[in-house]
Amino acid sequence: MENSTVLIVDDNIANLGVLSDTLDQAGLEVWVAQSGKVALERVKYALPNLILLDVMMPEIDGFETCRQLKANPLTKDIPIIFMTALSDIANKVEGFKLGAVDYITKPFQQEEVLARIKLHLKLYELNSKLEEKNALLEQKVTEVTQAYTDLQQMQAQLIQGEKMSSLGQMVAGIAHEINNPINFIYGNLTYAKDYIQNILELLEMYQEDYPKPTPRIQAELEDIELDFIKDDLLKLLNSANTGTQRIHEIVKSMRIFSRVDEAAVKAVNIHEGIDSTLTILHHRLKARPEHPGIEVIREYGQLPPIECYAGQLNQVFMNILSNAIDALDEYHQQCCFSGKINRSGKIYISTEIIRDNWIKIRIMDNGLGIKEEVKSKLFEPFFTTKPVGKGTGLGLSISYQIVVEKHGGKLHCQSVPEKGTEFIIEIPIHQQLEEAMPAHCVA
């Protein structure tokens, strides 16, 4: 406070003299101005710590001077104390309205003037320090918030990464385990069919050459219903064949789906990825006693192989399709609960080429839709409307990272509450060079 500067603005030379002597003796640096105009000029060169401003002055009066000082961002924070000979309340009120911090009335009581000036200098100093601290604090808060967001994202990536890679590994593991026995059954079924065919033919030959069986054989023939067996055995083998073929396809899908370890960009058939995901989700799509089936309608366009991280894009399909199934399940439950008519659940998937070298994948469901207040939070990590233990709230935030950050694509959502939801994925057919990708993305 010792080095503080006070600018006194007064047209009365006697007043100026008295005041500046008093302040000078108190160890303050004093500048003087004999008019509002001079004061306004003066502050352009250097800023005082406080201004004592006379109200009644010719030309620009104290109020106008104050108005102009407050209008200037450089001078607006300097505390202003009005000096007035009037004990007029209106004048004082006007001064405060304009942003003055105090007023003193003439004739001056030296002690009082000094005490007030010192008080306001101190207040101003403390206030500036506080502002500095506040700014620092705000900066720290921003830093901490940023760090927190980063941390949250990292946690989200880690958890989802782990979840998906363990799902992928599990799927890959199961596929591997099933593959051997199924190949074994599948391969042997052909032989079994041949052998059985041969045996049946041989049996027929016997019957032709020995048309009269012994009573023992006749009894056995009737007991085992040979004609039925002959007819049914082949059907049975055929359906076993279809079954193993189906398992074979599932295993193939599981392998396509679990391309989690393929770190590099590869050109792949996107439709295979979607289909393999649908196969993995088959158990949730088909009709069950407590639950009607969900119809999947596919409208695939002609797409070239798409350069992408295939395993990761499959995770995106998995997340969006699982959400659609969840939304349809929830809609169904709500309808059952309230006795409303239930429309049958549908998921519509389409693909097409759009503008130069981009593709668009739309995944639409006619489930319960997304409420307005939820829409803005969809892609936030850990945001979920599902009960604890059911949803982690990571599916969409990770999908967003995979599509937008990893593939330089776009991911939007459109939804009409009660009607359904559509997710739109757009990605380029060719990927940029590796360096262009953000390095921090975790698979």
Ligand SMILES: Nc1ncnc2c1ncn2[C@@H]1O[C@H](COP(=O)(O)OP(=O)(O)OP(=O)(O)O)[C@@H](O)[C@H]1O
């Ligand atoms: N197709 C959809 N229909 C209705 N709501 C949806 C749909 N897709 C997402 N949502 C809403 O978005 C929220 C966030 O989805 P997200 O996939 O990120 O997390 P989650 O499904 O809740 O949990 P997680 O996928 O981690 O198991 C969901 O809880 C749900 O409220």
Ligand SMILES: [Mg+2]
């Ligand atoms: Mg989800």
